[in-house]
Amino acid sequence: MDFVNATPPNTEVSWERLIQFLSSTDIVSPERGAQLLNLPQSDPRAAEALLLKARRLSFALRKVFTAMLRKQRTAGEWIEPVNEILRITEGHDELVGQDGLWKIEFVARGGGLDWLLAAVARSGAEIIAEGAHARLRLCANVHCGLFFYDNSRTRRRRWCSMAVCGNRSKVAAFARKHASGRTAL
Ligand SMILES: [Zn+2]
Numbered sequence: 001m002d003f004v005n006a007t008p009p010n011t012e013v014s015w016e017r018l019i020q021f022l023s024s025t026d027i028v029s030p031e032r033g034a035q036l037l038n039l040p041q042s043d044p045r046a047a048e049a050l051l052l053k054a055r056r057l058s059f060a061l062r063k064v065f066t067a068m069l070r071k072q073r074t075a076g077e078w079i080e081p082v083n084e085i086l087r088i089t090e091g092h093d094e095l096v097g098q099d100g101l102w103k104i105e106f107v108a109r110g111g112g113l114d115w116l117l118a119a120v121a122r123s124g125a126e127i128i129a130e131g132a133h134a135r136l137r138l139c140a141n142v143h144c145g146l147f148f149y150d151n152s153r154t155r156r157r158r159w160c161s162m163a164v165c166g167n168r169s170k171v172a173a174f175a176r177k178h179a180s181g182r183t184a185l
Contacts, residue, residue: 001127001136003120004065005146007058015040015047018054027119036116050113056081057117061124065147068131069138079128085121088114141165 006021007013016037023033040047060081067074091108106122108115127134135150139160146160159166 001061001065001123001147001149003124004058004061007054008145009059009062013051013055013058015051018051022116025119027116046113050116053081053085053114054117057085057121057124061120064124064128065136066138068128068134068136071132074128082121082125082128085114085117086125088112089118089121091115091118139165141169 002025003021007017011017019028019033019036022028022036023030028036060078063078064074064082067078089108091106093104094107095102096105106119108118127136130136135155137148137150137157139146139148140158141160144160144165146165148157148160150157159169
């Protein structure tokens with residue numbers, strides 16, 4: 001979901017953006033991220049191939065998520081780019097300790113660059129498999145377009161972030177009230 005948010009449809013997914021995303025989500029270490037930034041120079045073919053897969057994956061996930069939110073059927077071919085990544089990435093899950101908590105992390109067998117997208121494909125697949133029960137939501141701010149995961153107890157969260165879109169909506173509502181109050185006078 002974060003990957004889809006980080007790669008909006010109106011902007012081209014650039015290599016820098018992709019690597020920045022992988023670094024910010026700890027899919028790659030800062031050192032590996034720095035190495036990868038040079039890949040288009042050292043191995044342009046490999047970089048281009050991965051970028052193409054990343055764009056396909058982003059496009060597919062957005063399409064499926066949008067269909068899910070609209071309660072529409074998801075066509076098998078939309079899912080294919082996700083399965084394509086899942087199919088080629090061999091590896092296993094492992095429990096990794098962090099600050100006294102355990103989380104499940106995907107450990108790739110290595111080789112090739114496709115594993116870089118494995119965690120994204122896996123996480124996207126989990127949301128898709130949740131189907132109608134998924135807590136996936138689209139921000140109520142029509143100008144925002146971000147997906148978010150509703151973990152609230154009431155499951156009635158409307159904004160990607162209360163601080164950004166929630167607040168903006170409150171301010172707008174206040175301004176509207178204020179304006180109508182003035183016209184009434
Ligand atoms: Zn928002």
